[in-house]
Amino acid sequence: EVQLVESGGGLVKPGGSLRLSCAASGFTFSDAFMGWVRQAPGKGLEWVGRIKSKNGGGTTDSAAPVKGRLTISRDDSKNTLFLQLDSLKTDDTGVYFCTWERPVGSFDFWGQGAMVTVSS
């Protein structure tokens, strides 16, 4: 059974940083394109960024609102995906979902989400 389990959410001050983890199981993580989608309270879905598999180039892409502040990385030995977002703004508040992109271009599996609140 595929599982994506996010951790690391919570309350963070504006200007601070957040780091989320996503533990994956039930599939070959090293072959997977992985990413993050977020949802502000009561709002729609917003793509945040993705990282390709090492065989796929291992490169990262990020959405305009987080470009320059976002680092996505992966540890294939531990089947874990990471998100680090710096210089946090109140607009970064929301639920962050870990995703498995399969096939390329859409999100087959989603984690349950990690809530992040940016507030002073």
Place this chain on the structure above:
Amino acid sequence: EIVLTQSPGTLSLSPGERATLSCRASQSVSSSYLAWYQQKPGQAPRRLIYGASSRATGIPDRFSGSGSGTDFTLTISRLEPEDFAVYYCQQFGGSFTFGPGTRVDIK
């Protein structure tokens, strides 16, 4: 960036009725990269359709997707009680964008 517009914003229907949801793109989208998701309150989204018309694993055949270019449609042939939710379309054209969603609620 490709902008997706969904209509209507809210669709009020009764169980057993047919639902037709529209997704329009600001420029042409490859059919390979158009997907639909269902989201219920407090839950993660669930993919229904990918490649514009391919049903995801385990999705009932009352859900179908169609369209090409800039106009795509999700159809639910006969609404079941568990289908009342918010539906999002999503495209990938180098970058990912989602539509604002259509809420399907009980009339």
